[in-house]
Amino acid sequence: MTEFNPSNIIVTGGAGFIGSNFAHWVADNKPGVHVTVLDALTYAGNRENLDGIPEGRMTFVHGDICDADLVDRLFSEADACVHFAAESHNDNSIADPAPFVRTNVEGTFTLLEAARRHGTRFHHISTDEVYGDLALDDPARFTKAASDLLVRAWHRTYGVAATISNCSNNYGPRQHVEKFIPRQITNVLSGIRPKLYGDGLNVRDWIHTEDHSSAVWAILERGRIGETYLIGADGERNNIDVLRAILEEMGQGPDDFDWVRDRPGHDRRYAIDSTKLRRELGWRPARTDFAEGLRDTIAWYRDNPGWWQGAKEATEAKYAAQGQ
Numbered sequence: 092m093t094e095f096n097p098s099n100i101i102v103t104g105g106a107g108f109i110g111s112n113f114a115h116w117v118a119d120n121k122p123g124v125h126v127t128v129l130d131a132l133t134y135a136g137n138r139e140n141l142d143g144i145p146e147g148r149m150t151f152v153h154g155d156i157c158d159a160d161l162v163d164r165l166f167s168e169a170d171a172c173v174h175f176a177a178e179s180h181n182d183n184s185i186a187d188p189a190p191f192v193r194t195n196v197e198g199t200f201t202l203l204e205a206a207r208r209h210g211t212r213f214h215h216i217s218t219d220e221v222y223g224d225l226a227l228d229d230p231a232r233f234t235k236a237a238s239d240l241l242v243r244a245w246h247r248t249y250g251v252a253a254t255i256s257n258c259s260n261n262y263g264p265r266q267h268v269e270k271f272i273p274r275q276i277t278n279v280l281s282g283i284r285p286k287l288y289g290d291g292l293n294v295r296d297w298i299h300t301e302d303h304s305s306a307v308w309a310i311l312e313r314g315r316i317g318e319t320y321l322i323g324a325d326g327e328r329n330n331i332d333v334l335r336a337i338l339e340e341m342g343q344g345p346d347d348f349d350w351v352r353d354r355p356g357h358d359r360r361y362a363i364d365s366t367k368l369r370r371e372l373g374w375r376p377a378r379t380d381f382a383e384g385l386r387d388t389i390a391w392y393r394d395n396p397g398w399w400q401g402a403k404e405a406t407e408a409k410y411a412a413q414g415q
């Protein structure tokens with residue numbers, strides 16, 4: 092197997108949750124690699140997320156992945172792109188889908204065209220959601236590499252050296268307070284009762300964001316071009332169990348939360364089978380102790396109120412207007 096050893100990578104969406112954790116991971120673990128973060132700093136992006144990465148290891152570019160000229164210039168100077176930039180929140184996609192189509196479709200198209208022109212290695216970050224959902228009692232897990240069609244087409248038709256990964260739900264530091272785990276932690280810290288959708292039995296397959304980063308690197312370095320890899324850490328849990336674990340860790344009672352209106356079209360269950368990634372590339376998750384990961388995440392939000400307090404009020408106002 093030939094390894095790909097990039098020295099200058101573009102990380103789109105690197106000021107968001109998973110992208111910034113990936114940029115830190117690269118700075119901590121890959122001393123020869125320079126990261127160029129391209130991020131539009133939407134409501135979900137925060138320049139501070141990159142604080143602590145030494146100068147000289149990273150360049151921050153404030154810009155849009157739909158800006159073809161900018162993207163072309165950056166691709167002419169890099170040997171790989173890891174593409175995290177996206178509109179990522181499901182509740183927002185229901186209220187206003189337009190930015191999702193623009194960034195996720197047009198933006199990915201713009202990047203692929205630049206990768207095609209410059210022969211840039213391209214890794215596309217996708218999600219387990221593209222496979223739809225499972226019934227609670229379904230013994231099957233996602234094993235088939237259905238994939239993000241645009242990236243596949245650019246690989247197949249134009250020979251772009253692309254890989255795709257579909258990961259399950261991430262948790263860890265610097266996740267926006269609109270998402271489930273940070274919303275509940277910051278609710279408790281703000282004296283607001285946590286909010287559970289529907290019957291609370293929806294299942295998500297949780298992975299610590301550091302494990303997502305190491306998996307992405309393994310694919311970038313050793314993944315087979317044209318392949319799709321599923322990333323997961325066997326972390327299936329239903330929402331009420333996750334919420335009660337947060338409540339217990341934060342000294343609250345098991346019923347100290349409100350039931351709220353369900354999300355329309357709420358996917359019942361996600362579950363990832365990451366056997367291919369483990370067998371082919373020898374990847375293993377390291378942070379599989381969920382209780383410990385949750386404790387660290389709670390501690391991070393407790394220690395960094397300045398990071399989330401600004402977004403909290405607006406986020407809760409939006410949810411309140413939706414009855415959630």
Ligand code: NAD
Pocket residue numbers: 103104105106107108109110129130131132133134135136137154155156157174175176177178179180194198216217218219257258259260261262267
């Ligand atoms: P996020 O919303 O926290 O961050 C997205 C980042 O992209 C932000 O910094 C934002 O400013 C930037 N961005 C948005 N539109 C842009 C544009 N047009 N140009 C440049 N930058 C733009 O998202 P996240 O949770 O870190 O997710 C990152 C990726 O990982 C997404 O593709 C998401 O689908 C995927 N993913 C997320 C999860 C999860 O649990 N959060 C799980 C699997 C896959």
Ligand code: DAU
Pocket residue numbers: 179180181182218219220258259260261269270271272274286287288289293294295330354361
């Ligand atoms: O599986 C990957 C996906 O995970 C990614 O593609 C998305 O970008 C990411 O946001 C996430 O999507 P989910 O919809 O699963 O995550 P979210 O944090 O929004 O919700 C997790 C579960 O918790 C879901 O079943 C809805 C529920 N929920 C969410 C919120 C915000 C609640 O019960 N209460 C809440 O307040």
